[in-house]
Amino acid sequence: MRRDHYGGLIVVSRISTFFSSKAGNFRSQFRLLCIASNSFTTTHTFSPLLRQCIDERSLPGIKTIQAEMLKSGFPIQLSGSKLVDAGLKCGEIGYAREVFDGMPERHIVTWNSLIAYFIKHRRSKEAVEVYRLMITSNVSPDEYTLSSVFKAFSDLGFDKEAQRSHGLAVVLGLEVSNVFVGTALVDMYVKFGKTREAKLVLDRVEEKDVVLITALIVGYSQKGEDAEAVKAFRSMLGKGVQPNEYTYASVLISCGNLKNVSNGKLIHGLMIKSGFDSALGSQTSLLTMYLRCGLVDDSLWIFKCIEYPNQVTWTSLISGLVLNGREEMALTEFRKMMRDSVKPNSFTLSSGLRGCSNLAMFEEGRQIHGIVTKYGFDRDKYAGSGLIDLYGKCGCSDMARSVFDGLNEVDVISVNTMMYSYAQNGLGREALELFERMMNLGLQANDVTVLSVLLACNNSGLVDEGCEFFESFRKGKVVLTNDHYACMVDMLGRAGRLDEAERLVNEVVNPDLVLWRTLLSACKIHRNVEMAERLKRKILEMAPGDEGALILMSNLYASTGKWNRVIEMKSDMRGMKLKKSPAMSWVDVDRETHTFMAGDLFSHPNSEQILETLEELIKKAKKMGYVEDKSCVFQDMEESAKERSLHQHSEKLAIAFAVRRNAGGSIRILKNLRVCVDCHSWIKIVSRVIKREIICRDSKRFHHFRDGSCSCRDYW
Incomplete structure (x- = not known):
């Protein structure tokens, strides 16, 4: 067999041809070629062979080459490096580690x-172990x-060990x-949540590039x-x-979070x-960004320009529309x-x-619950919380609890959602039991x-318990907001x-307007005119012409x-050209x-x-008291006119329509205002007349009317 002065390149060509044909026994043919050439001592010879083995993911071939390397006396350090590399590229980590x-x-x-x-294969712990071995082996x-x-x-x-290695990077310059290295450090400190340290590293790096600065902005x-992200940009x-x-x-994304549409539009221009x-x-x-700034039309224009929106794009659009109150469009x-x-x-x-x-x-x-189950997300905490919220806001606390109990992982979001569901539906004791379980689980x-806890006490008439919880919360770590105080004032x-x-x-x-209005609303319930007039003056000093205060006082x-x-x-x-919002109700049939x-x-x-059915229901209700x-x-107005006005309330019309259509199962009503005393009494009796459950979700809570009684126990 002929050799040339390049150390066997002709033989290499013949070996490569042999590999391509895949003819004969690999080991015997390979040894014959090597013996015949007597030239298996150069990188030029075995490198193509290793590449061929890597392409074919042939571990036996690599091991055969390893044996011939040892026989030919090839330098151990060089052969080992090549073999480790080949093993890793073939995915044979066990073999590579053995050689290593x-x-x-x-x-x-x-x-x-x-x-x-x-x-690369998300085995970070083993990577750190190798790094530690490297340091103890005095390899820099x-x-x-x-x-x-x-x-x-x-x-x-591993933030402590990371800081030690950062020190080593400083020593090595x-x-x-x-x-x-600078970019890796910035990215690492960012993931640790230490943006201050990340910024210090970035400032020290001599030549800054886009990847380095982007890591900090991210x-x-x-x-x-x-605000710091925009400043860094x-x-x-x-x-x-x-x-x-x-x-x-x-x-x-930062501009959207800040609702800074002016900066967002400037950056949009730079992008173009x-x-x-x-x-x-x-x-x-x-x-x-446009959705978070409330510019729905601009965001829809952007979406139309996207030829093939992916999962992330669709999700951003749908969640943004919900955030802006465009649920039907979402x-x-x-x-x-x-x-x-x-x-x-x-x-x-x-x-x-x-x-x-x-x-x-x-x-x-x-229907969406069915899709959740189809794709295997029924035990996922995010989709699960969405389901709990859905069933809670549709008055189905039992179904919400069933979803909650099936979750793989219970976190503070899912517990809060379940407690809020109980609170809205007047199940205060159940909410408080869940809160105790949350504390026992160590959730913060x-x-x-x-x-949720205060609302549960409020909607269930647990005033003393609510006061005790409020005092304990005031001494705790959570900073109480005006919303918490408003709930207590309402209670x-x-x-x-x-x-x-x-x-x-x-x-x-x-104290904001909501707090004073909440107290004014309580004055209306108990007809305390003196206090109400004092509160009205205070509110109108803060906000002249406040519509809510004027309507409450008029009522x-x-x-x-x-x-x-x-x-x-x-x-x-x-x-003042103020107009009271009309009472409205919605029903799904x-x-x-x-x-x-x-x-x-x-x-x-x-x-x-509808009017015919309503008249029949009113007659039957009157016979029952x-x-x-x-x-x-x-x-x-005259007494007869008052009666007609009461008969025309929106929830009465909605219930009459649902009864007329003979819709099966529970009747579900959504109302934009609190249900009035008259409608509450009427619906209780109607639930006995039609022998069906009527679920009414008003602006504050749920009312479940069954067989002449309400879940709120007439406390709302």
Whole structure:
């Protein structure tokens, strides 16, 4: 066999041809070729063979080459490095580690290859173990070692060891001089939540590039330090570093969180100028930014420009629409996404469920529940919380609890959602039992937890228990907000403890209008005109022409028969061009939502049949003891006119329609205002007449009417 002065290149060619043909026994043919050539002592000879074995993922072939290397006396360090590399590229980590451990000396490249393999395959703990062995073997790491192992430290949360290795990078001069090490350090500190340390590292790196600065911007954005993210972006432009699509995507999210649409639009312009406006990641961030700033039309325009929206883009659109109160549009887009065969994730499904729960769309929510089950998210905490919220806001606490009990992981969000469901449905004891379980599990209560507990006590009349919890929360770690105080004021006010409620408001450093209005509403319930007039003056000093206060006072005067004052209040309201929001109710029948407004008797296409059914229900209710409560009419009119006005309340019209259509199962009503005393009494009796459950969700809570009684026990 002929040889040339290049150390066997002709033989290599013949060996490669042999590999391609895959003819004969590998080991015997390979040895014959090597013996014949007598040239298996160079990198030029065995490197193509190893590459061929790697391509074919042939571990036996690699082992055969290893045996021939040993026989030919090839340098152990070089052969070991090549074999370890081949084993790793074939995915044979066991073989690679065996060769690695048998090497008396290892080149830095071999150490780095092994560490990089473990990190790539999310085996960070093993990567750190190799790194520790490297240090104890007195092998000095280089920039590739450190940039890899810093990622492993962040994955494992090893902040102390990371700081020691950072010190080593400083000693070796790599922190300042090497942008790869600097970027890895910034990324690591960002993942530890230490943005201050990340910024210090960035400031020390000599040559800053887009990847380094983007890592810091991403960190600021993820930690909620959005103003700092925008500041870092401006600094980046000032240094002449051109942003990439990841930079734009992160800083736009921060602009959205800050609701800073002016900066967002400026960055949008820069994106167009730089040519990144067509990148999907940038487009998705633009969409999210506009939605978070409340510019729904702009976001829809961006979405239409996206040729192939992916899962993340669809999820951003749907969740943003729900956030902006466009639930019906969000559900329409969700259906389009499913038709386009884009698989939803748990966040997509959670957003769709939130849209259904806000509209109390029980049937559509159950359909999404089926999709949740189909894709295996029924035990996922995000989709699970969405389901709990849906069933809770549709008055189905038992179904909500069934979902809650099936979750793989219980966290503070799912517990809060379940407690809030109980609270809305007047199941205060169940909510408090769940709160005790939460404490036993070691979960940390947050502001939503506190609100759910107080609301549970409020809606169940557990005033003394609510006061005890409130005092304990005031001494705890959670900072109480005006929402918490408003819930307590409402609880005390409804219980008739108006003086205590007023003292509590005065304890708040900066009481807002909601707090004073809540107390004023309690005065209306208990017809305390004197206190109400004092509160009205205070409210109007803070906000002249406050609509809520004027309406409450007008209703209070009407309920106490002070009709002259009612006329004065209404005259003032007309002068200020204020208009009371009409009472409205919604009912779902055959997967279609029907809207009813108080006093509107003829706009519905089935108005004649509805009025006929309503009249029958009122007659039957009267035979069973129903008497109109005319104190609920806030107008000075004849008694017969008051009765007609009460009969035209929106929830009565909605229930009559549902009964007329003979819709099976429970009747579910959604109302924009609190249910009045008269309607509450009437619906209780009607539930006996029709022998069906009527679930009414008003602006404050749920009422479950069954067989002549209500779940609220007449306390609302």
